[in-house]
Each structure stands twice: as C-alpha cells, then as structure tokens.
Amino acid sequence: MRRILLFALAALPLAAPLSAQRGRGSDLAPARPLLGAAADTNSAFTYYTHGVNTLDRSPREAVASFYWASRLNPGWGDALYGEYVARLLTDHDRLVSYMRGQRGTLHSREVQHIDSLFAQARTIDPLLARKFDRTLLTTYLQTWAENEVRRDDPSGVNPAAIAHWIDTEVLRQDDYLKAWMAASQGRNADAVSAYARAINQARFKSGLRADLARVHYQMGNFDTAIAAFQQAIGEWRKEEGEDKIIILYQSKAVLEHSIGVIQEERHDLAAAREAYGRALQEDISYYPAHLRLSVLALQAGDTASALSEMDLAVQIRGDEPSLRMGYGRLLAGSRKYQEAEEQFKKAAELDPDYAAPYLILGRLYDGSGMREEALAQYRGYLVHAARNEVNVAPVAERVQLLAVEAAPAPAPAPTPPPARR
Numbered sequence: 001m002r003r004i005l006l007f008a009l010a011a012l013p014l015a016a017p018l019s020a021q022r023g024r025g026s027d028l029a030p031a032r033p034l035l036g037a038a039a040d041t042n043s044a045f046t047y048y049t050h051g052v053n054t055l056d057r058s059p060r061e062a063v064a065s066f067y068w069a070s071r072l073n074p075g076w077g078d079a080l081y082g083e084y085v086a087r088l089l090t091d092h093d094r095l096v097s098y099m100r101g102q103r104g105t106l107h108s109r110e111v112q113h114i115d116s117l118f119a120q121a122r123t124i125d126p127l128l129a130r131k132f133d134r135t136l137l138t139t140y141l142q143t144w145a146e147n148e149v150r151r152d153d154p155s156g157v158n159p160a161a162i163a164h165w166i167d168t169e170v171l172r173q174d175d176y177l178k179a180w181m182a183a184s185q186g187r188n189a190d191a192v193s194a195y196a197r198a199i200n201q202a203r204f205k206s207g208l209r210a211d212l213a214r215v216h217y218q219m220g221n222f223d224t225a226i227a228a229f230q231q232a233i234g235e236w237r238k239e240e241g242e243d244k245i246i247i248l249y250q251s252k253a254v255l256e257h258s259i260g261v262i263q264e265e266r267h268d269l270a271a272a273r274e275a276y277g278r279a280l281q282e283d284i285s286y287y288p289a290h291l292r293l294s295v296l297a298l299q300a301g302d303t304a305s306a307l308s309e310m311d312l313a314v315q316i317r318g319d320e321p322s323l324r325m326g327y328g329r330l331l332a333g334s335r336k337y338q339e340a341e342e343q344f345k346k347a348a349e350l351d352p353d354y355a356a357p358y359l360i361l362g363r364l365y366d367g368s369g370m371r372e373e374a375l376a377q378y379r380g381y382l383v384h385a386a387r388n389e390v391n392v393a394p395v396a397e398r399v400q401l402l403a404v405e406a407a408p409a410p411a412p413a414p415t416p417p418p419a420r421r
Helices: 001-008 043-055 061-074 079-089 092-099 111-122 135-150 159-173 174-184 188-202 206-218 222-239 252-266 269-282 287-297 303-316 321-333 337-352 354-368 373-384 393-408
Strands: none
Touching: 043 061, 043 252, 061 079, 061 111, 061 303, 079 135, 092 135, 092 393, 111 252, 111 287, 111 354, 135 222, 159 354, 174 188, 174 206, 188 206, 206 222, 222 252, 222 287, 252 269, 252 287, 269 287, 287 303, 287 321, 303 321, 321 354, 354 373, 354 393, 373 393
16 A cells, blocks of 8 residues: 555645636535624634634534635635635545546536635735645545555554554655645744755656745745745746646746735835736736736825726726725725725625625715715624724714714694684
8 A cells, every 4th residue: 555655645746737717606605604602703703713623623614614704804815725625625535536636526617616716815815824734635645545445455444543654654755745744834944845855856846846935935035935936937937838737726927926925025116016017927817916016006106007007907807806995995095986986886796795895885975975875884884894893883873973864853843723712
C-alpha cells in the first residue's frame, strides 16, 4: 500500500483545475443553520464562527454557516473559502477523486461550483491565508489510505494507526504535502524549507512558487514575496502550452494582483498601479484590478478616473453586491445621487439579507426630505443589521422621530351643535 500511496501523492500538484463558473448557485443555497437562542442571526461573524466550530464534526452544517456568513457580509473572502473547504469535506470519496484529479469529478457541475467559491475568494483576497487546509489534507490522506487498506483487507482498517502512519511516513517523505500542511498550521519557516525542496524537484514550478510567495508574505518578507511572485509569473510563461492541470486557482492576473496588494502595503503606490495594469494586460476582464485602480485614483484626487475604473469593474462583475455598494458610495461622493441610488437598490436586490444598502438608501432619502422612503429603508436596516452594529441605536432613534413626523395630524374635534333654547 505504501508504494501505491506515495505514487498518488506525487501526482497531487497536478490535480483539480479552476472552474470558470462564478456565482453563488441558488439551487445549492442551504437553509440557515440552527444557532443558540441568544445568537444574533443577523451577524455574519456569528455564522462564520459557527462554521469554524463545526467544520470537523459536521461539514454540512459548516457549509450552511459559511454560506450565510457570506450572504450577510458579501465580499468576505474567508467565508467563501470556508464554504469551499466545507463542501469538499461533505463527501470524502469525492474529495479523494478531486485531489487526485479525476476528470469526471472535476467537470461535475457541483465541483465546478465548489471551485468557483475558491476562485472568488482568491480574487477578493489574493493573499488569503488558507487556515482550513489542514483539515482538508488530513481528511483526504486518511480517507485515501483507509480505502486502500479496506480494498486489501476489509477488517484491517485502524484509523488512528493510519493517521499516525501518514504523519510519520507520508508527510516526512513528500515535501509538497509537508509544505502545504506546515503553511496551513502557521509553521511558516518549515513551509519555506519544504517548498524550496519541492520546487527543486517539480517539473511545473509556478504554482508552488506562488504558494511560497504567499508564505513569505505571511511572514512579513514583502520583498522576498514580490520576487517569488515575479519568478512564478516567469515560470508560468514557460509552462504555457504544457499539458498540466493546476490544483488550485492560479492565474498571472491573480499573481500580479498579489504584487499590487503588497506594493500598496509597502506604500509604493506607483508600483502597485503598474502591477494592476499588468494584471489587466493578462486579463482585461479581471475586475479586482479595476477596483484597486479606482481606489488608488480616488486617493490621488482623480475622481474621474476613479469613477471610470469602478464603472468598468461593475460592468464586468455586476452580480457582486459589495462592489455595487462601493460604486454607489463613490457616485454619492461625486454628488451623482440618482446614479448612486440605482447602485444601492441593485445591491439590495442582489442580496436582500445585506444590511448596508438599507442604511445608505435611508440616509440618501432622509437627506432629500423623503421621509416615508427613508423610514422604509431604515426599518429594513434594523430588520437585517447585526445587534452590535454601531448604527443600530442612532437609526432606531431616527426611525422613532421620523415616525412621529410622518404621522398624520389628529383630526380636529367636531364642533358641538348649538344648544337648544
């Protein structure tokens, strides 16, 4: 069994392509998980925490929890990534075939949706820390090993012994898996050493190099991370046209996006703009680059360019509520109130559970003297907002005041008839 298992592990870097499919998939939307009586069911953080706590013992419940965290807080990459991992964990045999790159599994509609979650998470945050991968890897390795043992000897499965054997034998001998596991556990120095050895042995190096760059970023080694990303891009170009399948979402646009984010953290905004420009040269439809260029233009006082870049981002990815909200705020700041209203309404339409559009629309109508419209939106906000949001109390007070102002004046008392003589 050991020889067969190590052969399979050697193929891991060539597994699972990115699905081009995007979107949440309404037919795959789970019901809200049941939380404690005191839990705030409008809190994205509450659902996310519940997902973290149930991931190992109940992946299906974790799926629902992470899903609703991302519904209540659209654009939260960690929640999308958590749902990606949880969905993979709901079927251990499918996880094995997924990790081993079986094309029937990879091309299935459900798995393509699962892959799209990770793709979306990475475009939101290209330097996302993959903290749940330890559970993913451990479950894959143990399930695969148990299946092999069961095939040879149905009575010989001992999960504890197999898990120990994986820790002491498999991970010690496979540098790629060792690096991946170490990174998921936050053992960054060990991950750097193992990735370096894995890169030296690998035929296709770009994906591994990019993962190494992300570890350097987590360690605060910004210059080293940028150099590793640049090297990964160069290696990617050499590998183009080769018959390879990539385990997790990578693209040259994402790698340039990563460089841009790091350059922003280094306060080298000119270099960041150049990186985002290169990302668009690689993929003109890569909307996060337009988004970041809009932010940088606004910081530089160039409102026209900021609006132009944001408009392009929304044209490309108009189904993202948080992007619509960002565009609406930018339009409102430019006194384009009617256009801003359209963006806020679209955000609420795309995700009726998202509290922010109700608040902003309420303020917009309130400032325009539209009391009834403001009341409706403020009340919608109070229905959907988490209890600990700072705006809840002042909005509740404003609702009370507007309700009094909007109430019809009491009818005058009827004039009594004249007294009879």
